[in-house]
Amino acid sequence: MENKYTSKTLLLEIFGIILGLLFLIPFYYVISNSLKSFAEILTNTSALPSSLHFENYLNAFEKLNFFKVFSNSLLVTIASNLVLVVFCSMAAYMLVRTKKKISNIIFMAFVAAMIIPFQSIMIPLIKTASSLHLLNSIWGLVFMYLGFGSGMTIFLYHGFIKGIPVELEEAAIIDGCSRFGVFWRIVFPLLKPITVTIIILNSLWIWNDYLLPSLVLQNPELRTIPLATFFFFGQYTKQWDLALAALMIGIIPLLIFFFSMQKHIIQGITSGSIK
């Protein structure tokens, strides 16, 4: 039967573990070398560090201006998620519940635009954004994420809201609740599962995004983690002790996020991509 643990299963298990270790090797190299002195990185790359040089981290932390960079990333990600969830759920709700041609047209426009690759719009986008004073501002960037994330977010909400029976809302309206109240008090709480999926997908995308912030945020004070890492690597090329520590500092917040929400993340990504 399927449940028996045979010797074949054991062989597969060993194979799986070896494969898993192989997948982790790059992380091993980055972590162990980020704690070595520069000389040791060059002479003894594969070995474990002979002594732990935590000062690499302190040094990189300071040179990256990490607190600033981290809070920029956090602000951009949280604010973008907030506006995406609020405005896209509202829009998707109205588009589902208003059975008019215009709703279909608008919905199709959002969905169709999902196939436009970012590179096809980035050049004129910068021109438009500069004339609207959206450049060099965190809020300008958040506004752009609202635009770019709207397609997928509305698509996912739209599919979910279609499955919610309208009777609940009708009862509330008869009781004197406004459309606005109906949405926020009755519909929005029902959207929680898809909202979690949406927040996870959008957070990973926005947190890791490099190209858009690199075009929008020219002021070094506004840099996000990917931007700061990029400039750091450029500036300290081949100074591996600093560069690797900086890289680890950029990776750690993601790992913390992942391990604290692992189940949601894996579920969210699976359900988000199948739709």
Place this chain on the structure above:
Amino acid sequence: MNNQNNVEKIIPPLVQQSNVSRKYSLSTKRKKKWKEVGLFSLFVGPVFIAFTIVVLVPFFSGIYYSFTDWNGITGEIKWVGLENFQYIFTEDTQFLQSFKLTALYTIVAIILTNTIGFGLALLVTQKLKSSNLLRTVFFMPNLLGGLLLGFIWQFIFIRGFASIGELTGIPLFELAWLGDKNTAFWGIVIVSVWQGAGYIMLIYIAALQNIPKELIEAAKIDGANRFQVLRNIKIPLVAPAVTICLFLTTASSFKIFDANLSLTNGGPFKSTEMLALNIYTEAFVNNRYGIGEAKALIFFIVVATISIIQVMITKKKEVES
């Protein structure tokens, strides 16, 4: 017709019941109508404005710019007709090279990511004690963006491989991976497969878990071995997921940018410059926005064609099943 019924359902039935004069009911009807339009704009408006400014306007003005000599510095933008496209297809050998390289890379990445992703999914859906742990491990690289992954592998290729080469003497590790056109190409492939396989694995896992257990049990009772179960039950039943995964990897591979930038930055000598990076360089390094936008339009047409074929195939499958 069903549609209209629904709209009326939302409006409270008060108006229909009250015996008011015709004039009054008309004006309330109009008020209702305006109220509805107002609500609709209030709900849909904010995100639609952002979408228009950020996506629609740049997209359509981009089509116009691809026929101009816009350089981003001088304010003057002159219509040049098809000159940009003529230049791209006849004189710009770098673009054609990037195009071919991206196509080749896409094919290689699709095959490897999907085979490995499917293999990993098969592995972790066996009754292994370490299944959950392995799932996490295989998925982990996907968490980091392409930029960080590219930097991690830059170190592995430059220092890590050199060190493994010294220790083991295997010639493969002693090569200067990022210094040579061919190995640098494979370097990008390795990074993207390392990143993408775990993601694709999740989708295949979901598909494998949807296969009814009874089918597999029945086949086993009939004496089918693991391989026969795989060939005759698992593979045919995950076919819809294969379509999804193939197109997901096609689109993401064709658009590769971050890992390309951080791992090789197109080097050595632009030999690994993929399309997205080529467009970026044309616009923001060479300051030839018009030509860059023309390339971006070609890029869009290719991506859109792939996506439309994808939608058509998935829709067709849905109808069949």
